[in-house]
Amino acid sequence: xxxxxxxxxxxxxxxxxxxxxxxxxxxxxxxxxxxxxxxxxxxxxxxxxxxxxxxxxxxxxxxxxxxxxxxxxxxxxxxxxxxxxxxxxxxxxxxxxxxxxxxxxxxxxxxxxxxxxxxxxxxxxxxxxxxxxxxxxxxxxxxxxxxxxxxxxxxxxxxxxxxxxxxxxxxxxxxxxxxxxxxxxxxxxxxxxxxxxxxxxxxxxxxxxxxxxxxxxxxxxxxxxxxxxxxxxxxxxxxxxxxxxxxxxxxxxxxxxxxxxxxxxxxxxxxxxxxxxxxxxxxxxxxxxxxxxxxxxxxxxxxxxxxxxxxxxxxxxxxxxxxxxxxxxxxxxxxxxxxxxxxxxxxxxxxxxxxxxxxxxxxxxxxxxxxxxxxxxxxxxxxxxxxxxxxxxxxxxxxxxxxxxxxxxxxxxxxxxxxxxxxxxxxxxxxxxxxxxxxxxxxxxxxxxxxxxxxxxxxxxxxxxxxxxxxxxxxxxxxxxxxxxxxxxxxxxxxxxxxxxxxxxxxxxxxxxxxxxxxxxxxxxxxxxxxxxxxxxxxxxxxxxxxxxxxxxxxxxxxxxxxxxxxxxxxxxxxxxxxxxxxxxxxxxxxxxxxxxxxxxxxxxxxxxxxxxxxxxxxxxxxxxxxxxxxxxxxxxxxxxxxxxxxxxxxxxxxxxxxxxxxxxxxxxxxxxxxxxxxxxxxxxxxxxxxxxxxxxxxxxxxxx
Numbered sequence: 001x002x003x004x005x006x007x008x009x010x011x012x013x014x015x016x017x018x019x020x021x022x023x024x025x026x027x028x029x030x031x032x033x034x035x036x037x038x039x040x041x042x043x044x045x046x047x048x049x050x051x052x053x054x055x056x057x058x059x060x061x062x063x064x065x066x067x068x069x070x071x072x073x074x075x076x077x078x079x080x081x082x083x084x085x086x087x088x089x090x091x092x093x094x095x096x097x098x099x100x101x102x103x104x105x106x107x108x109x110x111x112x113x114x115x116x117x118x119x120x121x122x123x124x125x126x127x128x129x130x131x132x133x134x135x136x137x138x139x140x141x142x143x144x145x146x147x148x149x150x151x152x153x154x155x156x157x158x159x160x161x162x163x164x165x166x167x168x169x170x171x172x173x174x175x176x177x178x179x180x181x182x183x184x185x186x187x188x189x190x191x192x193x194x195x196x197x198x199x200x201x202x203x204x205x206x207x208x209x210x211x212x213x214x215x216x217x218x219x220x221x222x223x224x225x226x227x228x229x230x231x232x233x234x235x236x237x238x239x240x241x242x243x244x245x246x247x248x249x250x251x252x253x254x255x256x257x258x259x260x261x262x263x264x265x266x267x268x269x270x271x272x273x274x275x276x277x278x279x280x281x282x283x284x285x286x287x288x289x290x291x292x293x294x295x296x297x298x299x300x301x302x303x304x305x306x307x308x309x310x311x312x313x314x315x316x317x318x319x320x321x322x323x324x325x326x327x328x329x330x331x332x333x334x335x336x337x338x339x340x341x342x343x344x345x346x347x348x349x350x351x352x353x354x355x356x357x358x359x360x361x362x363x364x365x366x367x368x369x370x371x372x373x374x375x376x377x378x379x380x381x382x383x384x385x386x387x388x389x390x391x392x393x394x395x396x397x398x399x400x401x402x403x404x405x406x407x408x409x410x411x412x413x414x415x416x417x418x419x420x421x422x423x424x425x426x427x428x429x430x431x432x433x434x435x436x437x438x439x440x441x442x443x444x445x446x447x448x449x450x451x452x453x454x455x456x457x458x459x460x461x462x463x464x465x466x467x468x469x470x471x472x473x474x475x476x477x478x479x480x481x482x483x484x485x486x487x488x489x490x491x492x493x494x495x496x497x498x499x500x501x502x503x504x505x506x507x508x509x510x511x512x513x514x515x516x517x518x519x520x521x522x523x524x525x526x527x528x529x530x531x532x533x534x535x536x537x538x539x540x541x542x543x544x545x546x547x548x549x550x551x552x553x554x555x556x557x558x559x560x561x562x563x564x565x566x567x568x569x570x571x572x573x574x575x576x577x578x579x580x581x582x583x584x585x586x587x588x589x590x591x592x593x594x595x596x597x598x599x600x601x602x603x604x605x606x607x608x609x610x611x612x613x614x615x616x617x618x619x620x621x622x623x624x625x626x627x628x629x630x631x632x633x634x635x636x637x638x639x640x641x642x643x644x645x646x647x648x649x650x651x652x653x654x655x656x657x658x659x660x661x662x663x664x665x666x667x668x669x670x671x672x673x674x675x676x677x678x679x680x681x682x683x684x685x686x687x688x689x690x691x692x693x694x695x696x697x698x699x700x701x702x703x704x705x
Contacts, residue, residue, distance in 0.1 A: 015064045015175050016095055017056065018088070020119070021103030022112055023071040024377075024501040026131045029510075030103055030158035031068045034168070058172040067097060073111075075118050076222040076252075079229045079419070086219065089124065099175050100126040101167075106133045106155070107502065109140065110263050113149075117183055117259055120151065121215035125179045127152040129167055134160050135502065148266050150180035159507065182211060185262045187218075191254050194221060194244040201240035221251050229420055279503050286378045289385065296379060300470060303366045305463025307359045307439075308447065314358035319625055322351030341538060344611060349534030352610035352626055353603045356440040360522050361515050363436060367404065368514040372506035376401060381500065383474075390478050391485030393417060396426040400477065403433030404470075405518065407663040411670055425481055425489045427670065428680055431663050432477040434470045434655065436518070437602040441654050442469055444606055448627040449647035473655055480687075488679075534607040537597050540571035541611055566590075566612065585653065585689065586646040586696040588635070598659045605654070645704050649696040656688035 021027040035054025052068040070085055077083040087093050089100065100119055104112030109130075119126050128149065133139050134157040145153040154170050156163045187195070198217040199207075207213045224233060224241040245251060285291050326347045333339035370376050380397045387397060399413035410430045414423045434442075446465050546565045549557060566572050574596065575589030582592050590612050598605035606626070613629040633641040658664065664677040671677070 015098040016067060017064045017171060017175075018067045018069050018097035018100045019103060020069045020085070020089075020100055020115065021071060021131075022073050022105065022108075022115060025071075025103045025105045025112060026158045027071060027103040028068060030129065030131065030156070030164075031066060033158050033161060033164055035066050056168070056171070058168060058175075062172065064171070064175075072115065074115060074222075075122075075219055077230065078223060078225070078227075079417070083223075083230055089119075089122070098125065099171060100124045101171065102126055102128045103158075104128050104130050106130045106139065107135055110260065110267060113263050113267070114259055116149065116151070117185065117263065118215070118219075120149065120180055120183050121185070121218070123179050123182060123209055123212045123215070125174065125177070127154065127170055127174050130155045131158055132502075133157050134162060145267075149183070159504070182215075183262065185258055187258045188254055190249065191221075191251065191258070194247075194251065197244065198237065198240045201234075201236040203234050203237065206237075218255055221245075222255050227419075282503065283378070283500070286375070287381060289382075292378070292382050296382065297467065297471075299370075299375075300467045301463050303363070304466035304470070305460045306366075307362050307443065307466065308462045309460075311358040311362055312447075315355050318351075318355045318357070322347060322355065325351070337542075340542065341535070345535045345538030346531065348610050349538060349607040350531055352607045353440060353530055354523070356443055356603075356606070357519060357522060359439060359443055360436055361519055363439065364405070364515050364518045365511060368511035369506045371514075372504065372510050374501040374503050377500055386478060387481070390482035392425060392429075392478070392481040393419070393422040396422065396429075396481075399426055399430055400433055400474075403430045403435060406435050406437070406521075407431045407433070407660060408666050411663065411666045414670070421489055424671065424676065425484055427667055427676070428484055428489075428683075429477040429481045431658050431660065431680065431684065432473055432480060432656065434473040435602075435660075436522070437660065438654055440603050440606045441598075442466060442651055444609075444627060444630075445642075445647045445651055448630045449642055449644050469651060469655055472652075476656065476687075480683075530601060530604055530607055533597060533601065533604045534611060537571060537593075537604075537608050538611050540574075541566060541569045541593075543570060544568070584697065585692040586643075586649045588641055590633075590641075591650065595653075595659075598654075599661065601661075602654065602659050605659075645696060645699040648699070649692045652695050653688045653692040656684055656691055658684035 019027055019031055031052070031054065034056050054066050054068075056064045056066040058064050067088070069088055072082070072085050075086050075089075077086065084093075088097075090096060102112070102116045102119060104116065113128075116126065116128055128145070128151060130140070130142060130145075130153055133155040139155055142153040142155050152170050152174060154163065154167050156167050158164070195214055195217045198220055199213050202213060202216065202220075206216050220233075220237060220241050221244060224230060224238055225245065226242070286295055326343045329347060330339060330343050333342060367376075370379075380401060383397045383400075387393070396414075396417065399410040402410035402413050407430050410433070411427050414426045414430070417423045417426065442465075446462050450461055450465055542565075546561060546568065549561050553561070567576070571593045572589065575593040578592045578596070579587075579589040582595070587595070590609075593612060594605045594608040597608040609630065610626050613626060613633070630642050631640070635641055658681045664681060667677040667680055668674060
């Protein structure tokens, strides 16, 4: 359909344009291209959860506000979170958009147009941005599509930046025009009678746009049910919908079949999916129940070994810079409490965490490449087979994958799940996933206690240890989900609908943006929470102070004085108090001090150990790193404190314990009370103690300790 030229600019000073589409259609990529924003881009459903807006320049004098609406396959909803899309479009919670841009996948046209048909039935002013046009050998006839839909259809490629100026121009023109005509979908007669009954039961506010009421009735019939969790549904409307479902027909199937029949009958060209014989052959391997997992493990092994092999030179460089900074500060400041605070508490404490920044960046480089290439969605598909058997919804693996970065956004990502039972179950297991905050602890212990030797031929032991910890976290989380699905959270899992994105060459800008966001977050934590915690712990480790020694005291006396100062400090006293509880795990009171500090943030364990051994350790100038200090630490009988068995017990404890106040806070907010975060903290801490006990005591029985 030709796009009419407006006689004048839209009257609104800043019209609101909503961007809507199925997951994996490139909607958020298009949002970034049009606005220059740095919104998160991913290749699996559930990424765009929060409200995201940006400014879109339509002309020299007119700027629109662009709203990135959560991705959806349809407007049907069973939970308040799924209902957000419809409420946003209708303007029930915020101003309604003046225009909706439907981002459609050109390689899956009929599926994408299902959402467009729903919007046209609801009488929205909309246009269709036919994305990924570069992946087709022969693009569809957009003029014929426009004539059939009654709405403009614009071919674009967000990834290649093709025709984005044309899309901006069409948006400006469409804001001036009237809503397109509603499509005449031939619904069955019995369904039309149900629609009439539901319309009669609607509240007046739902019928403010007369031509929209029948479409809202269809939404109600496909969304309201016995087990939905929708908010603000009037009782008469709910009763009318339940009465229609009680007649025994499959109303959902009737609605979906009628719409797809209408689309298939009128689609001028069939979906011209890109030629993908090579992609199909690759998928036969990646999605295979045996070979697919083998490829996954191999990729993880390469990734984790690179965290040591590639990052170690940069870690050494940062360690040297931190040490040099401390020496410069000590040379400028007069001896005393202030000098100790700055050199040991601030520079040393925070510096011992910052040294792991290269590994954080490498980890998210790999994750970003796999997401952009489309591989992470295939991992989710592989895991769905296992998760459904364990009573967990397949969609739960999306936030679980996010949990590899941080549990806080992963818990928030459960909002997209349709059932409260599935959301709670996922929240209870997401913190078990190995988040990036655990990475500094794992790296420290593995590098200190497991030499970079080889095992089983040419398999590096350090990379093997790291991948083992990640697989362990996945296995324990799935076991915990199975146990809770049979006890405290009984109920059936909802089937998982997921579209596998095509393989693509990763965009360097997307990957670099993701790495920068994670580095900025990591450094802000080091400059905020970790700084506060390390300064507080430095004070607890430094006071009450012993009577100072004379300046000419021999080195042996100084060493004994430092050891006594550490042991009698407030932190040392607390460590001795909890030592009987953690001694069966192989931990001494110094490790106990680190464990307590890490409950504020897991990374604080590293800075706490740096403070402990910076104050009381005997580290010579030739090996001043924390790793060397831990290797050199001995018990009173001369045996090393940190053995490979103690290191394994400590890593198991960190893998399972809920040492993150931020995670508990977000679970409290998402569940609306203290009961579930308390349950989460208790069961994870108990599980961590029990598993560490089994590992350490079992290892001793086998002669490993």
